[in-house]
Amino acid sequence: MFQFNHKYSKCYDKMPRVSYDAKGKLCPVLSRAVKSVPCAALALWCAEPATQSYAEETRTVIHVGHTRAPKNRQETSASHGSPTKTEQHKAAQGDRPQQQVAATSGKGEAVTVHAAFNSARARIAPNLGAVAYRMGQAQINTTPGGENASFNQVLLRMPGVVMDSFGEEHVRGEHGGLTYRINGVLLPEGLNGFGQELDTRIIESVTLMTGTLPAQFGFRTAGIVDVTAKSGKSLNNREISLYGGSYNTFNPSFQVGGTKGQWEYFISGAFNRNAIGIENPTPAFRATHDVTEQGKAFGYASYRFDDTSRLSLLTSVSNANFEIPNAAGLPKLYDIHGVGDVQSQYLNDRQNEQNYYVVLSYQKTGAKLNYQISPYFRYGAINYSPDPVRDMVFQGVAEKEINNFTTGGLQLDASYDAVKTHTIRFGVMGQYTSEGLWTRTDVLPVDAAGAQTSIHPVTINDNTGNWAVEAGAYLQDEWKVLKGVTLNYGVRYDRFESSFDHEGQASPRANLVWEINPTTTVHFGYSRYFAPPTAQYVGQATLLKFANSTNAPDNFNATPTRVERSNYFDIGLSHRFPQGLSITVDGFYKQAKNLGDLGQFGRAVILTPFSYRTGKVYGAEFGGNYHYKGLTVFGNFSFVNTAAKDVNSAQYQFPTDELNYIKNHAIKLDHEGEFTSSAGISYGWAGNKAYVDYLYGYGLRSGFANTGKQPSYHVINIGYEHIFRNVHPLKGLKLRGDVTNLFDERYQLRNGSGLGVFMSQYGQRRAGYLTTVLQF
Template sequence: MKKFPVAFGALFLLTNIAIAQEAASTPAASTTTTSGLTPAASPSPSPTTAQAEQVTVTSQELDISREAIVPSLGATRYTIGPDRLDSQAQGENAPFNETILRFPGVARDSFGQLHVRGEHANLQYRIDDVLLPESIPGFGPELATRFADNISLITGALPAQFGFRETGVIDIHTKNGAAFIGSEASIYVGSFDTLMESLERGGVTGKLSYYVTQSYLHDGIGIENPTRSSSPIHDDTDQFKEFAYLSYIIDDTSRFTLLAGDDHNDFQIPNNPGQPPMFNDMGRTRFNSAKLDENQSEDNAYEILTYQKNAGDLNFQASVFNRYSKILFRPDNVGDLIFTGVASRVDRDVLSNGAEFDSSYKLNDEHTIRAGFIFTEQYATVDTVTLVFPVDANGNQTSTTPRRIVDNHDKYGYFYGFYLQDEWKPLDQVTVNFGGRLDFVNAFSDENQFSPRISVVYKPWDSTALHVGYARYFTPPPLEAVPQSTIAKFAGTTNQSAITKDSPISSERAHYFDIGATQKIMEGWNVGIDGFYKSSHSTLDEGQFGEALIQSSFNYKRGRIYGGEFTIRPNMHSSTSIGFFSITTSAGPPQSALPTRGTIGKSQAISSTEADYGEALPTPKACPITGLLIWRFSEI
């Protein structure tokens, strides 16, 4: 039985109390509702209804004020609104990562990780404009499309408020009780034993608005099928997700918001039949690879408490957050030893706590000053129990009795970021956003960097917008993804490392340039083009080292990524969803043949640079192309 976090359970209890209070305070004559999200009309507004309407209006005004605190000035922003979320294949039942694939330049590798503009999985996620601390990368998306009202991808030369993870920002604005009033239950079925059950509930009681959702998914294809058959073997998944939103309006200018989410995912590791045995396990030399029983479970939970204030020219938002993430890989001891000579039980978890503050102050008609900071403390543990065979100097097995090696590690990490920037409008048609951020990292090494940012947006006409930007980036490796195995423990075994020197992994430092334009070519048609170039040192990437299907970080000495995007957005009617067609290419030069830092494991050749999105760094041949064309008519 899964145990949910205390804070999350308390939040659901508060929500249930709010629902009960709402039911008790609503007059009997007005309790009849339709079977959708909108209550049935009553002859005249009751005091409860009037208060709910006021909460809705105030929430919308504070949402607008919040957007002014951390805008995406000069960056490239694509947004999927509620119409398109509903109209996409599978609708709100679509996995979150598949929804993100609808953005230009996004690709997904065989591990399920997302890559934007040909880079490794260096994305940050924000919920209602508050950073969500990163989790351990797994097969299942911990977020759900269902609770999103709209989702944006922000990329390019990012303004100074975005730090540490700068390839792209996934900005999620959630549903809330002020807009989603009522209850909804759904069942979604499909091939390969697909079954999804979901519940949603939202409403307003007094000054409190709430929204909660739960979902359960069973699918016969949990991970990419490694065989040519249409029916995978041993590939089931079960996924349970919860999300809750609570917002309390203090007055017309301020509110408290509490967000919480939780998910638990179980995955069977798919099998590839017909594989030849390679090792002798205590006299056992035969094993049907279709009968392997490897499994992985993933747990994530987070809570975010935010206070927002709109004081005229001054707007600010202060948040505290907590995040827990855990991945457990369970091997098939006998089968893994026979086929690979290694059976590793890997248990990783990371606990994150922190605070974030963002503010904006309108100095005058020409200048708006924005400043803020973020602090995160992380504690990561890695517990590994590995069964291996002893080998001689040539790698030949010398004993059929496996050895058991325990290799446990833990580490604290501290991340600090400060930024200051000015939005300057020297002319009505020109907006200049310039500033910088100062970041400090105390983890595997002490590092810091000052990163200047500048962008210019020029609108010569209402139908035309040009932008150009530069950003200096500083990207520390994820604490939970840095390999901490002890090389000496595995010397002379089937899990010994091909590389015996392991220098500390470093933060990536990069220069990023972006230029683009959008043009309204006719009524309802917008065309955009965007080009980008990135040059980096100590380039970070992630790969699989050892037999457990868990990603670890490493460095290349240098990297280079460049490419372009072309978008067409038809919007022939105000009620239609926006579609686009895009092509993105990226490539990198052969700066180094092997990773230079952080490489521990049996097989350095298996890295994410060999995944489906292409060899983004080792060779210049990679040219991943993504495309999407959506056309929707609201009237025929």
């Protein structure tokens, strides 16, 4: 154990709680109570005194490079009134994560070792030249609703993220394609429903990595959403919260965490009931038939065997029920035996979503070799129940549908410090997915012209399924070529074997990062990507069952969706100005074969994959943030342009005239979101915090072959909170108020037209919410 060196005691109160030595190694610094302070860390801090106050140093800034030991970039707690805004970095070496070191006697050493584990894990899978935007708890707290906000609302405050219906978000012109990780471990892809299974309450920080990703990231490469679950000091907290307000929102929750000996644990749970589960199909304030009830629970536990190894367990459960909202006045299209006059506002379609996963991780750190091995398991299901009478009257089809996924896999990642200028990283992953689809569909007979020939529905049963194996291996080298210049290069090989496709590819990756000076960094990268579709395929045999019925497609062409193969280029710059201002500018270009997409092709909100023969996506992003004392300002702006040609899979989902048009014309992708922006300002003082938040979007497509465009929208949100400290018998009492869509703008996200778009959807009208949090 390191002993406190009084030679540096005069610098003690000025140093950060975590620092790095001259070689970039983590140097945890504890309070004098536990007397374990690395002399190297103290010497470094005293030799290079901070030019700003400690309070300013703890706020998030852009940091890059590897040639000098970075000062600690630690998020300030909300009580200090200094919220963190998006951290944007093009890192030559992996980001050193937020560290929170307890100063309490008896627990400090365990928490410090935990911080060292997190730093080692970050070195196993760092950004390595990819574009990374990070948000900590303080910025999440200035998102409308704070920890009660849905997870997609957090991501929407990052550059390049476009808002869509069903809680979807699109990153850099991609529909889906996101990889979710918790504590560095892959979460297997679930079904494409609209439930927000990740709970914002579990997050200590979240990083969105995009651009030219290093070789350790494969398959879903539109972006890596890397969540660090609460740990360390943040575990020593117990909360009970009640969030409620407009749309009959009732959202109680709890959080419990702690440390005991070698153990750490965190448990959270929440229940949410409201009357706006899905976007309203009309501009009215209150939707018809739109109640949702959602329950979520998350658990984390870790056991530290010694200072170099630990075992962690993550578990999550979510169950959500949704009513599918209705629009009044739909015309009656079909006559059904025994059914008289019915009205569309009384449709009673419902959907249930369930997701369960468990991840077990063993981590080992050494002087040169660090590795983490993680088996995981996931099960998800969507159960759609139609209104058997009204659905037949208004659309001629009533389909009961159950779609489920089961995935099991193993992931191994490792890093090895070969020599001073080279760090080798390598790993493997493999997973097996089984998909099942059961449908019971009531249809009506029709003639060759599509006219109804009987008033008696016919029931068609179908039970199909698919399987898929995804496996990959990678090897890469972080080479410090010169002072301030790092080349990260590598290769991965991926294989996709399924019931409908068999493909593989070797994919080179390279990123060059040049730290021009301590405040300016530029980067350029290239990545070859291999992105398989989800294990969903409906064959021609199923389609033929619906011939001469109201559910018959325009054509019976059911070509399987193939793996998307693409070349991706990214170039960007980041700069830190004096007095707390940081900016990033980034541009990207993607050229793809078998460009993947998703669409909703029925009232059941289950997204189905399809692809275009060729496509391209390009655009640019700008991000900036400014911090001064309790004031934080951030702003992001993004532009994206897309083009795709020739639908070459799942053609039965589209009318023949659209297919012919797209075969000969390059069209826009429906989720393009041409321009998008987010911004905010917050100020904290003496236990108070106030914020103003802004979202803008323009360009989601509509109409025949996506030739139309949705109008723009501007949404302003405001909020205020106050924390009362040491309110006996509580540690704290937090009161908060939020108003979303302050000026009650009526804006339409979707008008029900466009490729893979099924229904009209409007954004939420003005709403007010109150939060009470009891801290124990």
